[in-house]
Amino acid sequence: MAIVIVQGVFSLDPEERDRFVEASIEGMRSSREEEGCLEYVMAADPLDRERAILSERWESMEHLNRHLALQTQAGPRAGNRPTPRGVEITLFEVANSRPLR
DSSP: OOEEEEEEEEEOOTTTHHHHHHHTHHHHHHHHTSTTEEEEEEEEOTTOTTEEEEEEEESOHHHHHHHHHHHHHHOSOOSOOOOOSEEEEEEEEESOOOOOO
């Protein structure tokens, strides 16, 4: 079974980037509680005020699909999260991995 990695970049107006990340915290908490979630982080890019970075790791595609189904059932995000100007998200299925050192 392959580990699944989701990497994303959200392009935002610089004055909205930190509010976007802050508004993502509750979603990070609930996602991390889901079965199969190994990591779920939305973070501000420290070198580019117009970018927020998404990093997720899931035990399997099945776990990610369950997560995505829950997101669809929940509907649009509540709250005051700014709308990104652009979104680029890539999914990687990793057959094997090892520690770097």
